[in-house]
Amino acid sequence: MNQPRIGDVFGELLRDELAVRTGVGPRPLAGGRLPRPIVEIIERDDGLINGAPAAHYLAGPEDWPDHDHRALARVRGRILDVGVGGGRIALELQGRGHDVTGLDISPGALEVARRWGVRRLVRGTVDEHAGAGQRYDTFLLLGNNLGLIEGRERAPGFLAALARMAAPGAQVIAHGSNPYGTTDPVHVNYHERNRRRGRLGGQLRLRLRYRDAATEWFDYLVCSPEELTGLVGGTPWRLADVDDADRPYYLATLRLRADD
Amino acid sequence: MNQPRIGDVFGELLRDELAVRTGVGPRPLAGGRLPRPIVEIIERDDGLINGAPAAHYLAGPEDWPDHDHRALARVRGRILDVGVGGGRIALELQGRGHDVTGLDISPGALEVARRWGVRRLVRGTVDEHAGAGQRYDTFLLLGNNLGLIEGRERAPGFLAALARMAAPGAQVIAHGSNPYGTTDPVHVNYHERNRRRGRLGGQLRLRLRYRDAATEWFDYLVCSPEELTGLVGGTPWRLADVDDADRPYYLATLRLRADD
Numbered sequence: 001m002n003q004p005r006i007g008d009v010f011g012e013l014l015r016d017e018l019a020v021r022t023g024v025g026p027r028p029l030a031g032g033r034l035p036r037p038i039v040e041i042i043e044r045d046d047g048l049i050n051g052a053p054a055a056h057y058l059a060g061p062e063d064w065p066d067h068d069h070r071a072l073a074r075v076r077g078r079i080l081d082v083g084v085g086g087g088r089i090a091l092e093l094q095g096r097g098h099d100v101t102g103l104d105i106s107p108g109a110l111e112v113a114r115r116w117g118v119r120r121l122v123r124g125t126v127d128e129h130a131g132a133g134q135r136y137d138t139f140l141l142l143g144n145n146l147g148l149i150e151g152r153e154r155a156p157g158f159l160a161a162l163a164r165m166a167a168p169g170a171q172v173i174a175h176g177s178n179p180y181g182t183t184d185p186v187h188v189n190y191h192e193r194n195r196r197r198g199r200l201g202g203q204l205r206l207r208l209r210y211r212d213a214a215t216e217w218f219d220y221l222v223c224s225p226e227e228l229t230g231l232v233g234g235t236p237w238r239l240a241d242v243d244d245a246d247r248p249y250y251l252a253t254l255r256l257r258a259d260d
Numbered sequence: 261m262n263q264p265r266i267g268d269v270f271g272e273l274l275r276d277e278l279a280v281r282t283g284v285g286p287r288p289l290a291g292g293r294l295p296r297p298i299v300e301i302i303e304r305d306d307g308l309i310n311g312a313p314a315a316h317y318l319a320g321p322e323d324w325p326d327h328d329h330r331a332l333a334r335v336r337g338r339i340l341d342v343g344v345g346g347g348r349i350a351l352e353l354q355g356r357g358h359d360v361t362g363l364d365i366s367p368g369a370l371e372v373a374r375r376w377g378v379r380r381l382v383r384g385t386v387d388e389h390a391g392a393g394q395r396y397d398t399f400l401l402l403g404n405n406l407g408l409i410e411g412r413e414r415a416p417g418f419l420a421a422l423a424r425m426a427a428p429g430a431q432v433i434a435h436g437s438n439p440y441g442t443t444d445p446v447h448v449n450y451h452e453r454n455r456r457r458g459r460l461g462g463q464l465r466l467r468l469r470y471r472d473a474a475t476e477w478f479d480y481l482v483c484s485p486e487e488l489t490g491l492v493g494g495t496p497w498r499l500a501d502v503d504d505a506d507r508p509y510y511l512a513t514l515r516l517r518a519d520d
Contacts, residue, residue: 001477004307026444033441033508039299039311047264049469051299051311181293184286186472209309212446217261248293 007213011108013040014086016210017054018112028211045205045217046190057086057143058116064088067246068142071173072096074253077137080165082126083145087113094119101136103129126161135167139174146176146228146252147220151203154219155231163236163256172237172254179222181248200227228252267473271368273300274346276470277314278372288471298470305465305477306450317346317403318376324348327506328402331433332356334513337397340425342386343405347373354379361396363389386421395427399434406436406488406512407480411463414479415491423496423516432497432514439482441508460487488512 017038019025028036038054061069068089075098081090084102086109093100094117101120104110110121122129126148139162141148149155162172179202182188191201202222208215223231225242232239237254244250277298279285288296298314321329328349335358341350344362346369353360354377361380364370370381382389386408399422401408409415422432439462442448451461462482468475483491485502492499497514504510 001305002307004309029442029444030437030508036310037313039313041301041309041311045261046472047262047474048472049264049301050296050471051301053297053299053313177290182289184289211310212306212308214307248290 004209004212004214006216008106008108009208009210009213009215010085011106011111012213013038013054013208013210014057014106014109014112017058018086018115021055021058041209043207043209044190046186046193048186048190058088058112060088061092065246065249067175067243067249067251070243070245071140071142071175071251074171074173074251075138075140077167077170078135079138079140080129080134080136081140081142082162083141083143083148084113084118084121085109085143087116087118087121089140089142090118090120091116101134126158126165130161130164134165136165137167137170139166139170139172141172141174144175144177144222144249146174147204147222149231150219150221151200152231155221156235159232159235159237159254166236166256168256168258170256171240172252174252174254176225176228176250176252177222178224178244178248178250180224202227225250225252264469264472264474266476268366268368269468269470269473269475270345271366271371272473273298273314273468273470274317274366274369274372277318278346278375281315281318301469303467303469304450306446306453308446308450318348318372320348321352325506325509327435327503327509327511330503330505331400331402331435331511334431334433334511335398335400337427337430338395339398339400340389340394340396341400341402342422343401343403343408344373344378344381345369345403347376347378347381349400349402350378350380351376361394386418386425390421390424394425396425397427397430399426399430399432401432401434404435404437404482404509406434407464407482409481409491410479411460411481412491415481416495419492419495419497419514426496426516428516428518430516431500432512434512434514436485436488436510436512437482438484438504438508438510440484462487485510485512 016027019027039051040054042050079100081102084104090100090102103122149158194201204220206220207217229239240255241253276287279287299311300314302310339360341362344364350360350362363382409418454461464480467477489499498517500515501513
């Protein structure tokens with residue numbers, strides 16, 4: 001058994017999904033002839049594996065979940081779309097006349113977003129971009145990107161980087177998932193295992209795979225709003241609002257404490 | 261990183277797909293609330309991984325590819341559905357009044373087929389079932405199940421087991437895929453690697469994964485009709501017809517040489 005190569009999984013996946021959608025460019029075929037559905041593979045460090053069709057990454061607003069629309073109703077000023085991916089959110093905001101910048105670490109994702117029409121794109125982490133001297137009024141972490149705060153170790157640094165880029169009165173609008181509503185033993189046991197190791201229950205250790213490529217293993221957080229309150233404590237931000245109308249999903253809005 | 265447990269992957273996948281389809285029984289939920297699509301994960305020994313939505317396993321005749329209908333137009337007499345899976349083919353044949361038996365090694369698949377309404381089901385390999393003294397006029401290997409002949413080593417034994425169960429004038433109707441129409445380097449390199457190791461180019465080494473379960477690694481053959489001719493040579497069967505109207509897929513019909 002060969003190990004997969006380490007590569008830009010997310011970028012390659014998005015590139016192929018765009019090719020399937022537009023009919024332009026090479027795309028995976030069965031037997032060299034029949035298009036295959038593009039499926040993102042997510043491996044967890046307990047051996048769990050899930051496949052999720054990738055179409056939602058390039059879905060138009062008519063196919064979005066309601067909370068995405070409610071998130072967009074909250075934006076104002078200069079916007080940083082953190083983890084812009086294929087650019088579906090940035091593209092819609094841009095079309096509505098907003099000043100929006102997309103940030104991502106994936107070169108392939110940025111190329112797809114650019115080809116799809118997003119104008120302002122930056123490659124890098126929030127820490128790297130914080131050195132660029134830009135200021136934003138709204139930070140968007142949609143598509144479950146609250147997960148980027150990873151856990152207790154990373155959250156303060158991540159939120160500090162956003163604060164360094166924050167204009168007065170800035171807000172973070174983040175989409176999270178509360179993982180604790182399940183009775184599925186595969187998940188309940190995983191949460192317990194994480195806690196025994198000093199991690200948050202939903203502090204997932206994941207890698208993504210697509211075709212012959214894999215990412216390195218990384219942490220990605222799914223947490224309850226209560227856990228989020230704890231993680232935000234001691235940072236320049238406070239949890240100002242939780243919209244959980246689409247449970248288990250929720251929109252968390254953070255505001256700068258300096259504005260209180 | 262934990263290794264997945266070895267389990268009845270195909271059976272668990274079908275059981276969940278049936279639960280999603282009928283709304284009865286536990287099924288995978290995101291956050292304990294939202295149904296997830298059931299996706300079969302296929303790992304190849306070069307590190308390639310693919311996800312394929314499982315819905316086709318329980319699809320009704322209106323959603324079948326044309327070659328399945330052409331295969332069913334060819335059946336006669338007592339039928340053995342080899343690798344019956346969830347039972348979509350057997351159920352349709354049964355509804356048309358045919359005498360059909362479904363054979364599978366997966367207990368979970370057989371349970372799904374039984375709950376879906378297939379009446380005659382046997383657990384085992386073709387070798388095991390060949391000892392039971394039953395005789396059949398038609399052996400069906402649909403859903404790409406020509407792959408069960410595995411390669412040069414296994415094909416003679418597999419085809420001999422079918423011959424031991426064959427009534428005079430019996431036929432095998434098998435669905436295969438010709439893998440060599442591709443220019444995708446991931447596949448072309450894999451075919452070359454296989455040949456260097458003395459294997460057929462499309463002699464896939466696979467394991468299936470679903471949630472926390474995996475199969476052992478096994479061989480599954482995708483071959484050209486020309487390669488199939490070679491594999492059938494020296495067995496009690498001859499390749500009587502190839503219907504390749506749905507290239508890269510084809511229907512191979514084998515007949516007993518004794519009938520020539």
